[in-house]
Amino acid sequence: MVPGRLYAAGAALLASMPLVMALANRSSPAVVGLAALLFLAGRASEDRAAAGRALAGPLRTPLGVAALAFLGWCLASLAWSPFPAASFRSAGEFLPVLVAAYVLARLAPGRIPAFAAPLAAAAIVAAGLFVAGSLAAGLPIQKVLGQRIADFVFNRPALTLSLVAGPLALVLWRQGRRLPAFAALAFSALGILRSVSGAAALGLIAGTAVFALARLLPRRAAIGLCGLMLGLALALAPVEGDLLERVMPEAAHARLTQSSSRARVAIARSFGAAVAADPWRGAGFGVAPRFAETPVAARLEPDMRGLLAVGHPHNSFLQVWAELGIVGAGLAALVSMLTLRTLSGAAPAERATALALIAAGTAIAFVEHNAWAAWWTAGLGAAITWLREAFRLRQASLLREAAPRPPSSLDRTAP
Structure with a gap:
């Protein structure tokens, strides 16, 4: 198959992801995996060496080395995991x-056909309408298919929308497609706010607020604000439960009954106690589903052990601390700060969108899901791919503006 067709197929898959997730809420890993294979095949058929350089180059940068060190520590922790x-x-x-x-994020930008972004906007519109309509009608399609009938079936699609919509809207804006850009933002917000996912709504609020601030504040102040937010999220994760136990009023718990706020606070306190009992190396990568059976759990007070069996601490930063200890948390902080440093030279709109994505992801990760969930990783990969495409479009625009113009007839006849 010629590269163009491979790119078109991969881009169509990438664009369809929001709607496919709304129809099947664990589908994004398969979509991203297939899209990545198609772009890899296309780039390799064009120039295998160039594709290799595109993939290997970033791994030699400080950010790449830090990311590899974090992954290396994850793998090293398998050596002391009590549940291999x-x-x-x-x-x-x-x-x-x-x-x-x-x-996908490395090879797709620059090879995504022009039709893909409008198709992705249409997928977001359809996903937002499907989520809102299905919940309003009592999940009729799920009933027909014999699927589980629960409002939270759309939580993962809503969280995916909160990641993808902003970067995609910037791509559309750079292409001159203003109406599809606004439609993507509006209908993603519809799906998010109509869902029962408080985490997705929190991500939407955080992303919107940081985008606005990043457009108003000087570059260093905006990046510093995100750095402070990320640093606090990591530093406060082990004591989150104790802090909320002391400062969160009963009225707030009453309003957040649907979010199980009391249980979340108790879960955070239990995992925080586990971190305090073993702060250095952690219990081992991926042991959260069996954390209640780990040796560190046996050292805790009995009233702190029960909620360790919930599967994960509902806070990705706290999960990193509990499974990977202070070394893993330190490496995660290093990766975060180096990521922010790469945005210092970005154009204002691209920088603001990237910071909004970081803010939304941070807010969601602080209150929701397993840190290593494949659907979450796939959603971040798709969002970063669209963001890098927006960066590329901006760079291409600057190059066109800087290119010398051919002389016109007036130039040739001028005295």
């Missing part, structure tokens, strides 16, 4: 999707 099968299962879910997301 659980650790390998988590690694087997997370690492292949991470590789696919990296391949």
